[in-house]
Amino acid sequence: MTALALPVPPPATLRRRASDLLYTRRGLLLMALLAPPLLWFGVIYLGSLFALLANAFFRLDDFTGQVVREVGFGNFVALLEAANLDAARRSVAMAIAVTLACTGLALPLAYYMARHARGTQKALLYIAVMLPLWSSYLVRLYAWKLLLAKEGAISWVAERLHATWVLDAVLSVPLIGGPSLSFSTLGTFIVFVYMWLPFMVLPVMAAIERIPASTLEASADLGARPARTLRHVILPLALPGIAAGSIFTFSLTLGDYIIPQVIGDSTLFIGQVVYRQQGVAGNLPFAAAFSLVPIVVIGIYLWLAKRQGAFDAL
Amino acid sequence: MRSEAGFGLRAAAWGVVLFMHVPMAMIVLYAFSAEDKSYVFPPPALTTQWFGVAWGRDDVWAAIELSFSVAVWSTAIALLLGTLAAAALARAKFFGRDVISLLLILPIALPGIVTGIALRSAYHTLEIPFSFWTIVIGHATFCVVVVFNNAVARLRRLSPNLIEASMDLGADGFQTVRYVVLPQLGSALLAGALLAFALSFDEVIVTTFTAGQQTTLPIWMLQELIRPRQRPVTNVVAVVIVALTFIPIVLAYTLTRSDEPAHR
Numbered sequence: 001m002t003a004l005a006l007p008v009p010p011p012a013t014l015r016r017r018a019s020d021l022l023y024t025r026r027g028l029l030l031m032a033l034l035a036p037p038l039l040w041f042g043v044i045y046l047g048s049l050f051a052l053l054a055n056a057f058f059r060l061d062d063f064t065g066q067v068v069r070e071v072g073f074g075n076f077v078a079l080l081e082a083a084n085l086d087a088a089r090r091s092v093a094m095a096i097a098v099t100l101a102c103t104g105l106a107l108p109l110a111y112y113m114a115r116h117a118r119g120t121q122k123a124l125l126y127i128a129v130m131l132p133l134w135s136s137y138l139v140r141l142y143a144w145k146l147l148l149a150k151e152g153a154i155s156w157v158a159e160r161l162h163a164t165w166v167l168d169a170v171l172s173v174p175l176i177g178g179p180s181l182s183f184s185t186l187g188t189f190i191v192f193v194y195m196w197l198p199f200m201v202l203p204v205m206a207a208i209e210r211i212p213a214s215t216l217e218a219s220a221d222l223g224a225r226p227a228r229t230l231r232h233v234i235l236p237l238a239l240p241g242i243a244a245g246s247i248f249t250f251s252l253t254l255g256d257y258i259i260p261q262v263i264g265d266s267t268l269f270i271g272q273v274v275y276r277q278q279g280v281a282g283n284l285p286f287a288a289a290f291s292l293v294p295i296v297v298i299g300i301y302l303w304l305a306k307r308q309g310a311f312d313a314l
Numbered sequence: 315m316r317s318e319a320g321f322g323l324r325a326a327a328w329g330v331v332l333f334m335h336v337p338m339a340m341i342v343l344y345a346f347s348a349e350d351k352s353y354v355f356p357p358p359a360l361t362t363q364w365f366g367v368a369w370g371r372d373d374v375w376a377a378i379e380l381s382f383s384v385a386v387w388s389t390a391i392a393l394l395l396g397t398l399a400a401a402a403l404a405r406a407k408f409f410g411r412d413v414i415s416l417l418l419i420l421p422i423a424l425p426g427i428v429t430g431i432a433l434r435s436a437y438h439t440l441e442i443p444f445s446f447w448t449i450v451i452g453h454a455t456f457c458v459v460v461v462f463n464n465a466v467a468r469l470r471r472l473s474p475n476l477i478e479a480s481m482d483l484g485a486d487g488f489q490t491v492r493y494v495v496l497p498q499l500g501s502a503l504l505a506g507a508l509l510a511f512a513l514s515f516d517e518v519i520v521t522t523f524t525a526g527q528q529t530t531l532p533i534w535m536l537q538e539l540i541r542p543r544q545r546p547v548t549n550v551v552a553v554v555i556v557a558l559t560f561i562p563i564v565l566a567y568t569l570t571r572s573d574e575p576a577h578r
Contacts, residue, residue, distance in 0.1 A: 019486035026406070033402035034414070037395040037458065041417050045455050048432035055435045067438075105330050112327035116319040128331050131556075134512045135338065138535035139552035143337035145539075146344055149353035153340065156355045197334060226320075247423055255425015258518065262539060271427045275522075278431060288435055291428050298424055302416075 055288035065282055075289035084273065088293050091270040094185075095253040098192040102249045103242055105193070106200040110241075111234070113201075114208035129205075133198045141262055144191045148181035148263060155180075178265050188264035195259065196252050200245035207241025208234065243308040250301055254294045270294055338556065345549040364546040373534065374551055381531040384446070385514040388453035392510045395454070396461025397503060403462075404469035421456040429456060430523030437524070444526025452524040453517060457510035464506035465499060472498050531555075 022029040057071045078084070113125050132140065147153050158167045171177040171184060178184030211234065219229040257271030268276075270293060278287035319327075345364060347357035368374060396418075403415055421429050433452050442448065472495070480490040518532035525533060531551075538548045 015488065016486050019488055023481075023487050030402050030406055030408065033398045037399040037402075037418070038414070040391075040395055040455070040458075044436075044451060045417070045421060045432075048429075048436040051436040051439045052428070052432040054439070105333070108323055108326035109330040112319055112323055116323070125327075125331065128335065132334050132338070134516070135556045136532060136535060136552060137516055138518060138532055138539055139341055139548070139555070140337055142535075142539055142548065142552070143340045146340050146353045146355070147337060151352060151354045153355040194333065194337065197330070201330075251423055251425050255427040255519070257427060258536065271425065274427055274431060278434070278523075284431075284435060284438060287431055291431050294425050295428055302423060 052288050052291065055285050056292055057289075058285040060283045060285055067284060075286050078286060079289060079293070083268075084290065087268045087270055087273050090267060091254055091294075092297060094189065094192065094269065095250045097189060098196065098253045099246045099249045101189070101193045102197050102200040103204075103246065105197055106204050106242075106245065107238070110201050110204035110238075111208055114205050129198050129201050137195065138258070140195065141191065141259060144187070144194065144263060145182060148187050148190070150180040150182070152182075182263055183265055185264060185267070188260050191259050191263050192253050192256070196249040199248035199252070200242070203244040204238055204241040207238045207244075211237045239308055243305045247302065247305055251294075251298050254297065341549055341552050341556070345546065345553045347546065347549075350544065350546050364544075364550045367544065368547045368550040368554075371547060373529070374547070377529050377531040377534040380446075380528060381515050384449050384453060384530060385511045387450045388457050388514040389507050389510045391450070391454035392457035392461050393503065393507055396458045396506065396510075397465050397499075399458070400462050400465035400469055404466050405474075418459045418462050422459050426456075426517070426519035427523075430520040433520070434523040444524065444528070446528065448524045448526070449521055449528060449530065452520045453514040456517075456520065457513055460509045460513060461503065461506035464502045464509070468499055468502035469495075 022032065055067070056075055057073070059068050059070065059072055059074050060066070061068050109125075109129075113122060113129075117125050145152075149155075155164070155167065158164050167181075170186065171179070171181065173186075176184060176186040176189070178187070181187040181190075215233060215237075216229060219233045224232065255271050257269065257275045260269045261272060270290065274287045274291045277283045277290065344357065346360045346362065348359035348361045349357050399414070399418060403411060429452065433448070436442075437444065437448060476494055476498075477490055480494045481487075485493065516532060518530075518536055521530055521533060522536070529537070535548060535551075538545070542548070
């Protein structure tokens with residue numbers, strides 16, 4: 001064995017010196033990497049949010065229809081009107097209900113995909129979850145218009161099963177019912193759940209895949225029945241995935257104005273109020289003020305989700 | 315743990331899959347429906363005439379073209395910004411790191427209507443006229459996080475030993491990035507880019523606030539939904555898009571799967 005030969009130090013080209021500089025001065029490297037995204041988000045995104053915030057304090061001149069750039073709190077007083085509070089309350093309740101339903105539906109599918117499906121079947125299931133994400137939101141909404149219509153497929157199936165009375169009974173329930181599924185809050189709820197379900201399935205599946213099989217075996221070896229393993233082992237470990245998925249289901253429901261406009265009764269959700277105020281009424285300041293409501297609600301929600309470790313599971 | 319799933323679990327899982335796909339089947343069925351006035355089920359007769367009608371519609375082609383170029387530009391910007399942010403945040407610990415990752419998630423965590431009306435307020439305040447680029451700016455902003463998430467997950471799995479080995483063998487930082495980091499990152503970036511593209515191609519809520527007179531494909535659909543002219547044409551376009559997007563998903567899936575062998 002000969003003595004270890006030290007490698008010849010590479011020639012100090014400009015490129016090598018730049019590389020060494022970035023390697024030894026980590027702060028410089030970080031700054032170089034972060035500058036473009038920070039500029040984009042700092043200037044365009046935060047700038048826009050600031051413009052939104054500023055507009056919320058302005059007011060609309062009733063005669064000229066122009067935005068008057070004077071700071072005032074008129075918009076926030078208007079927020080407290082019964083109709084607006086009602087829209088906010090209804091939206092939050094819907095977002096919570098949709099999130100719970102998505103969790104309930106996503107868990108069995110995600111668990112099956114993560115633990116039981118193999119090979120081709122797993123690939124097919126994965127594609128089956130991804131495919132709706134890829135296809136047009138509006139087409140899928142339209143599909144539900146077809147399904148839920150009075151003369152549509154669901155009524156037809158109910159009729160064939162001699163269960164039209166069940167459908168009528170459900171539709172006659174106050175608050176969630178209506179003349180037909182496509183004009184009821186129940187219909188709005190079904191479509192919301194359908195739309196955001198893939199956003200819940202994928203992170204929950206990822207979280208369940210990360211649970212080592214030995215943990216579940218240990219639980220069984222220690223005498224836990226499947227239901228108990230589910231409650232005390234799987235659910236707690238899947239919680240970051242559920243929290244991550246719920247960020248999407250909650251926030252997407254809270255901000256959507258198209259689904260309740262196409263499927264549902266005439267009661268308004270936050271998104272519809274905002275859209276109408278800035279569009280039909282041309283009242284950008286009030287729309288801006290009202291859109292701060294979901295920001296505050298979601299801020300609280302994100303804070304709670306972060307405590308559950310949701311961002312590590314995204 | 316039993317390796318065979320119980321009947322209840324299997325039934326529940328496939329039931330949910332069915333719930334996710336029956337509506338899609340409806341769209342395919344109705345694309346062949348001869349009835350164009352009502353939603354009656356089952357369709358009274360089947361026809362293929364609407365495919366020819368849709369093919370001849372210039373407004374459909376224009377909308378597809380606009381959506382495609384918006385998605386390409388948004389994806390390109392998101393790839394650049396998302397990868398840079400991921401490289402900076404994957405391992406380094408510094409003050410304000412959590413704030414930055416929160417900032418990246420915010421456009422998608424906040425409802426689209428907030429991002430939309432915020433951009434509209436900004437354009438209104440600065441008196442920027444609506445254009446192709448006002449749409450792209452909005453889309454790119456919420457696409458960054460998708461690329462970022464994919465890249466950051468892969469970078470965290472990438473062993474630092476590989477980078478050190480590369481440096482020990484005499485490569486400089488740029489060579490290490492080019493020959494060691496990027497090949498490892500490739501499929502994650504591709505997956506992120508495909509998701510970003512899909513997100514942009516399908517986006518309607520932010521777009522309604524930032525588009526002015528421009529008609530992207532989703533805005534075209536929305537107009538058809540609110541004031542339908544020929545419903546079957548919408549169905550045909552939808553079927554074609556579902557069919558076209560099926561190929562890239564399968565591709566992306568097999569690509570990202572093949573380079574993670576035995577990792578489960």
